[in-house]
Amino acid sequence: MAIGRPSSSSSQTPDPGAARRTSRARGIPEATVARLPLYLRALTALSERSVPTVSSEELAAAAGVNSAKLRKDFSYLGSYGTRGVGYDVEYLVYQISRELGLTQDWPVVIVGIGNLGHALANYGGFASRGFRVAALLDADPNVVGTAAAGLPVRHMDELEAIVAAQHVSIGVITTPPGAAQQVCDRLVEAGVTSILNFAPTVLTVPDGVDVRKVDLSIELQILAFHEQRKAGDEPAAGDSVLDRAPGPVRAAAAKLRRAAGGGKAAEQAKSAPTGKGPEDDLSAVMPA
Amino acid sequence: MAIGRPSSSSSQTPDPGAARRTSRARGIPEATVARLPLYLRALTALSERSVPTVSSEELAAAAGVNSAKLRKDFSYLGSYGTRGVGYDVEYLVYQISRELGLTQDWPVVIVGIGNLGHALANYGGFASRGFRVAALLDADPNVVGTAAAGLPVRHMDELEAIVAAQHVSIGVITTPPGAAQQVCDRLVEAGVTSILNFAPTVLTVPDGVDVRKVDLSIELQILAFHEQRKAGDEPAAGDSVLDRAPGPVRAAAAKLRRAAGGGKAAEQAKSAPTGKGPEDDLSAVMPA
DNA sequence: TAGATTGTTAATCGATTAACAATC
DNA sequence: TAGATTGTTAATCGATTAACAATC
Numbered sequence: 001m002a003i004g005r006p007s008s009s010s011s012q013t014p015d016p017g018a019a020r021r022t023s024r025a026r027g028i029p030e031a032t033v034a035r036l037p038l039y040l041r042a043l044t045a046l047s048e049r050s051v052p053t054v055s056s057e058e059l060a061a062a063a064g065v066n067s068a069k070l071r072k073d074f075s076y077l078g079s080y081g082t083r084g085v086g087y088d089v090e091y092l093v094y095q096i097s098r099e100l101g102l103t104q105d106w107p108v109v110i111v112g113i114g115n116l117g118h119a120l121a122n123y124g125g126f127a128s129r130g131f132r133v134a135a136l137l138d139a140d141p142n143v144v145g146t147a148a149a150g151l152p153v154r155h156m157d158e159l160e161a162i163v164a165a166q167h168v169s170i171g172v173i174t175t176p177p178g179a180a181q182q183v184c185d186r187l188v189e190a191g192v193t194s195i196l197n198f199a200p201t202v203l204t205v206p207d208g209v210d211v212r213k214v215d216l217s218i219e220l221q222i223l224a225f226h227e228q229r230k231a232g233d234e235p236a237a238g239d240s241v242l243d244r245a246p247g248p249v250r251a252a253a254a255k256l257r258r259a260a261g262g263g264k265a266a267e268q269a270k271s272a273p274t275g276k277g278p279e280d281d282l283s284a285v286m287p288a
Numbered sequence: 289m290a291i292g293r294p295s296s297s298s299s300q301t302p303d304p305g306a307a308r309r310t311s312r313a314r315g316i317p318e319a320t321v322a323r324l325p326l327y328l329r330a331l332t333a334l335s336e337r338s339v340p341t342v343s344s345e346e347l348a349a350a351a352g353v354n355s356a357k358l359r360k361d362f363s364y365l366g367s368y369g370t371r372g373v374g375y376d377v378e379y380l381v382y383q384i385s386r387e388l389g390l391t392q393d394w395p396v397v398i399v400g401i402g403n404l405g406h407a408l409a410n411y412g413g414f415a416s417r418g419f420r421v422a423a424l425l426d427a428d429p430n431v432v433g434t435a436a437a438g439l440p441v442r443h444m445d446e447l448e449a450i451v452a453a454q455h456v457s458i459g460v461i462t463t464p465p466g467a468a469q470q471v472c473d474r475l476v477e478a479g480v481t482s483i484l485n486f487a488p489t490v491l492t493v494p495d496g497v498d499v500r501k502v503d504l505s506i507e508l509q510i511l512a513f514h515e516q517r518k519a520g521d522e523p524a525a526g527d528s529v530l531d532r533a534p535g536p537v538r539a540a541a542a543k544l545r546r547a548a549g550g551g552k553a554a555e556q557a558k559s560a561p562t563g564k565g566p567e568d569d570l571s572a573v574m575p576a
Numbered sequence: 577t578a579g580a581t582t583g584t585t586a587a588t589c590g591a592t593t594a595a596c597a598a599t600c
Numbered sequence: 601t602a603g604a605t606t607g608t609t610a611a612t613c614g615a616t617t618a619a620c621a622a623t624c
Contacts, residue, residue, distance in 0.1 A: 064490035075339035101516030230387030372600040
């Protein structure tokens with residue numbers, strides 16, 4: 001009954017404490033930190049339109065949150081508003097930028113230059129927020145040497161030198177899932193302490209390294225869950241009556257299935273789209 | 289002090305209630321729904337290795353969560369385990385797939401075929417979970433007619449016909465931010481009721497339409513926040529002593545700045561990387 | 577001053593976690 | 601039976617929200 005890699009040290013999702021404690025040290029809840037970029041984006045748009053001040057109600061609407069939450073969030077940063085008036089747009093842009101660490105330069109490396117790596121390399125929203133692409137890296141000799149977003153793709157072998165020379169602390173992984181842990185290990189070994197992982201893999205990292213994950217398919221699955229419930233409250237086709245039977249009946253059915261060494265449920269599982277196949281193979285998208 | 293579009297109806301982030309209530313109707317908390325895809329992925333890997341059963345401890349490690357949370361999550365689905373033994377892998381794959389609605393076919397349209405649209409069109413993780421790309425759409429005549437992932441890119445004008453003919457209920461927006469709301473409106477008008485938005489824009493949709501958002505830059509900003517705190521607990525450069533002064537002093541300083549019509553803080557904000565510039569312009573990434 | 581809006585309080589709600597009885 | 605592991609309970613924690621006093 002062995003499974004894959006034991007979680008020898010901390011991995012991404014299971015240490016909500018690490019990140020939480022870090023921010024709690026300055027008293028800013030993680031949920032608030034996650035919303036600061038939304039506020040910053042809305043404020044930047046106002047700034048570009050030369051709007052001098054904005055109320056919590058207006059800014060909340062622009063950011064897509066409710067105003068009580070916004071005021072609560074801002075209260076963790078300090079008292080930056082003026083009662084009866086609102087918030088000074090420019091000042092708030094600066095304070096939030098500073099709080100998020102965006103007033104400094106953050107060199108990042110992107111590893112795995114497939115379509116997604118390309119998309120990220122070209123993403124204007126990075127550069128405008130202090131993130132600078134220090135290097136694009138790939139293991140594939142056919143990709144190395146090509147250009148993406150005006151930068152040459154360099155070989156993975158140069159990783160350590162680049163990280164050291166440019167003081168890179170943030171790495172972005174856009175490799176196929178099979179290469180992700182290995183790439184992660186090398187990034188960490190080279191000195192990277194924050195990783196943004198686009199590969200559908202659970203990464204294991206030492207304490208002190210933060211991993212965040214963006215999963216292109218999970219959001220779609222969550223949408224499907226809710227969509228299914230809109231259509232009429234019935235479960236999907238291919239359903240067995242047993243699946244909705246009371247607990248004890250279900251448990252007995254499960255036992256029978258196991259005893260039969262597969263049987264009905266296993267057949268259903270195999271006919272389901274999630275059964276087998278090249279799961280999560282992003283090689284077409286993400287050469288490494 | 290006017291800001292952009294008033295939130296005439298519900299928009300994505302501010303209605304945590306809508307999605308929550310939908311799932312609560314069947315008793316499954318939203319946080320649990322969001323983890324089901326993680327469990328499914330781990331289980332699928334076990335299934336491919338022909339592992340027959342798995343304990344909550346092992347599966348939790350593979351999915352990157354703690355085992356108490358996993359058992360609690362599974363308890364909302366029913367009693368699918370066997371005490372002393374664990375969970376039947378194939379059966380659980382099927383049950384979670386069914387719960388997420390992945391045992392049925394979900395045709396999706398992708399609008400905006402830049403690098404990111406390409407990456408998504410090629411993403412193997414979609415097809416293997418019941419998501420079928422019904423059409424790729426773009427407004428740019430130079431893009432229309434080219435091929436991506438073996439499919440022809442079709443013109444936006446065909447949107448309504450495609451959605452109707454193929455019963456598309458899920459749309460993916462990978463356009464530049466300026467086009468996103470307009471595209472969203474057309475999707476909704478055509479009958480789409482779930483939207484996955486990659487454009488850095490707050491979308492406004494009518495009740496009954498779900499929007500989820502994937503933001504390529506927000507995760508990086510959250511990492512920067514934590515990274516900044518690792519370096520030593522000092523705020524970034526460009527800092528004023530006033531910024532860390534007690535509340536009343538800060539408030540007074542803010543008032544002075546406003547009275548002076550900008551002054552020090554505004555200058556700092558302008559020199560900060562988030563000040564001005566082509567914010568969120570993904571046109572290089574996402575032609576529409 | 578009167579009106580407007582912030583910052584904070586307190587109640588509520590949902591999520592997490594450890595512990596353990598139930599039971600295979 | 602003895603060992604293993606689930607499913608559930610209850611405590612704790614963090615996040616959300618409405619309401620309103622403070623105050624511009």
